[in-house]
Amino acid sequence: MTDPTIPPQAGDEDHDEAMPSLADLMDGDDEDVSDADYVAARVTEATRPGFRSGFACFVGRPNAGKSTLTNALVGSKIAITTAKPQTTRHAVRGVVATENAQLVLIDTPGLHKPRTLLGERLNDLVRETWSQVDVIGICLPCNQRIGPGDTYLVGEIAKLGSGPRLVALATKADLVSGSRLAQHLTAIASLEEQLGVHFEEIVPCSAVSGEQVEEARDAIIGLLPEGPAYYPDGEITDEPTETLVAELIREAALVDVRDELPHSIAVEIEEMGQREGRPEDRPLLDVVASLIVERDSQKGIMIGRGGAHIKDVGTRARAQISALLGTPVHLNLQVKVLKDWQSDPKYLNRLGF
Helix, strand or coil: CCCCCCCCCCCCHHHHHHCCCHHHHHCCCCCCCCHHHHHHHHHHHHCCCCCEEEEEEEECCCCCCHHHHHHHHHCCCCCCCCCCCCCCCCCEEEEEEECCEEEEEEECCCCCCCCCHHHHHHHHHHHHHHCCCCEEEEECCCCCCCCHHHHHHHHHHHCCCCCCEEEEEECCHHHCCHHHHHHHHHHHHHHHHHHCCCEEEEEECCCCCCCCHHHHHHHHHCCCCECCCCCCCCCCECCCHHHHHHHHHHHHHHCCCCCCHHHHCEEEEEEEEECCCCCCCCCCEEEEEEEEECCHHHHHHHHCHHHHHHHHHHHHHHHHHHHHHCCCEEEEEEEEECCCHHHCHHHHHHCCC
16 A cells, blocks of 8 residues: 655655655754654655565455465464354454565455345455555465355456556465366466456465465565555564454364354453562463353353363463463453344444444
8 A cells, every 4th residue: 555645756846845854843843844744754764765565465265364374474373263264353464574575464354245244344344455455465275166256256356446456376275286286376367367357476375384475475575665664673463462362262262163153253351461469470461251152052052061161262262362472361251142243233333343
């Protein structure tokens, strides 16, 4: 997404005279400097020649490997992954930094036929993200043939016209033979003429094996404009800690549940903080969270006989949260019923959708 602030061009003397330096803006002498001039000067000074930066998003059908590839590129787990489709429920931002570039990756929910108000809102989020990025990486898993869902998705992106540049990513390449991979790449290339799109590159890759992950990164970075680093060195995501914790709990809760239940689970953090009175070398993070379901019958399944299932969820979630935050965790889980929350605007707003 190219910054709307345009640095002064060579030979534009009037603009050069009007543009204050960042040092001038910081010294407090000029009270007439506008916010726009401040931002423009800062962007100009922060941009070094040849440094590329910008935004890209991964799109694809549910379970196309978008979140796994995001985590592989970022080098840390910032997006939960499960075998259940439609696991991702919000736009997750991850920062990929190289010596000469900073790529902000946005992992979006899978575009799907919505059955609920939540599904409609997630699809709206996906489409909104398309208009805000420089590059769209279309994930087309090698272990699935190009189908109507893929052609619909690419066709919708084609309607953007001269919008983001496109890279086709043949994900899950480790799961197929060389001959099957070749067939899949040919099928992807045929989408260009069929749907009127242009792929800058078609890159087979596997986030699980690491095969061609760097090539996928470099292909996207090569399409970014020159610009400043948007995030400080070392920062890998702007996700709030509570959101990361809630997602790890939901990931743990999705294990061993089936049918409609995975789609009915949400997580709400009630309380979170360091326990007072603990020695500095023995901190303990207290987390109180609610697993939200839509019906009383689902509540019984989540708790399990004698509380066995909820205990298993807590054990898995604690380990993940502790690994992420680097501190021991005490997790108190409860299960609440919010009837048909996926189609209730009040509940969706409360849960951050």
